[in-house]
Amino acid sequence: MFINCGGFMPGSCVNGPGRRAVVWVQGCPLRCPGCFNRDLWSFRPRHVVHVKELAERILGLPDIEGVTFSGGEPFCQARALAILGQVLQDAGLTIVTYSGYPRGTLARTRRESWRALLAVTDLLVAGPFLAHKRSGGPLGGSSNQELVFLTPRLAGRDVEGRASEEVEFVISPGGEVTATGFPARGCILSRSPAWKGGA
Ligand code: SF4
Numbered sequence: 470m471f472i473n474c475g476g477f478m479p480g481s482c483v484n485g486p487g488r489r490a491v492v493w494v495q496g497c498p499l500r501c502p503g504c505f506n507r508d509l510w511s512f513r514p515r516h517v518v519h520v521k522e523l524a525e526r527i528l529g530l531p532d533i534e535g536v537t538f539s540g541g542e543p544f545c546q547a548r549a550l551a552i553l554g555q556v557l558q559d560a561g562l563t564i565v566t567y568s569g570y571p572r573g574t575l576a577r578t579r580r581e582s583w584r585a586l587l588a589v590t591d592l593l594v595a596g597p598f599l600a601h602k603r604s605g606g607p608l609g610g611s612s613n614q615e616l617v618f619l620t621p622r623l624a625g626r627d628v629e630g631r632a633s634e635e636v637e638f639v640i641s642p643g644g645e646v647t648a649t650g651f652p653a654r655g656c657i658l659s660r661s662p663a664w665k666g667g668a
Pocket residue numbers: 497498499500501504505506507509540541542568569570597598657
């Protein structure tokens with residue numbers, strides 16, 4: 470099983486509680502006006518990696534407490550992410566999953582792959598980016614996006630009290646600068662980080 474990735478960051482502090490690796494998947498059909506990640510809309514193969522390889526890479530990282538699946542639209546690659554998420558959860562990591570689909574749509578789904586991804590998600594950030602509601606609460610680009618704790622594992626963490634509009638800049642040993650987070654006048658998530666890059 471393979472995942473088409475748009476980017477990867479080995480350590481981020483603004484994409485969920487604590488320090489987390491971030492996997493940005495490639496491909497999103499939702500096309501929210503004002504999306505900051507338009508380069509992740511296309512479903513063309515970008516960095517296609519086997520689930521096992523990605524799991525090993527993540528499990529080899531020091532000092533992370535979890536992984537965030539972002540995009541792009543993670544539920545378009547739900548089956549592979551569910552497998553990855555299960556491996557990582559079994560190893561003690563927590564899973565945050567972003568989606569542009571509203572909470573109700575995800576909750577009512579009968580798609581087995583979507584339900585499998587939800588089953589390994591500890592915290593779901595659900596809803597499309599809406600430019601006229603930008604700069605909302607923590608961990609989101611617009612105020613309509615809902616934080617849904619699907620398990621107790623991340624409940625009560627430093628989420629609700631987090632400042633909105635957090636942005637993080639990471640400089641790799643090679644000098645590449647990656648920006649990620651939720652800028653007030655941007656919208657959601659990140660400039661696509663280099664697959665091989667990161668701190
Ligand atoms: S904001 Fe998210 S859900 Fe909306 S088009 Fe961009 S990547 Fe897709």
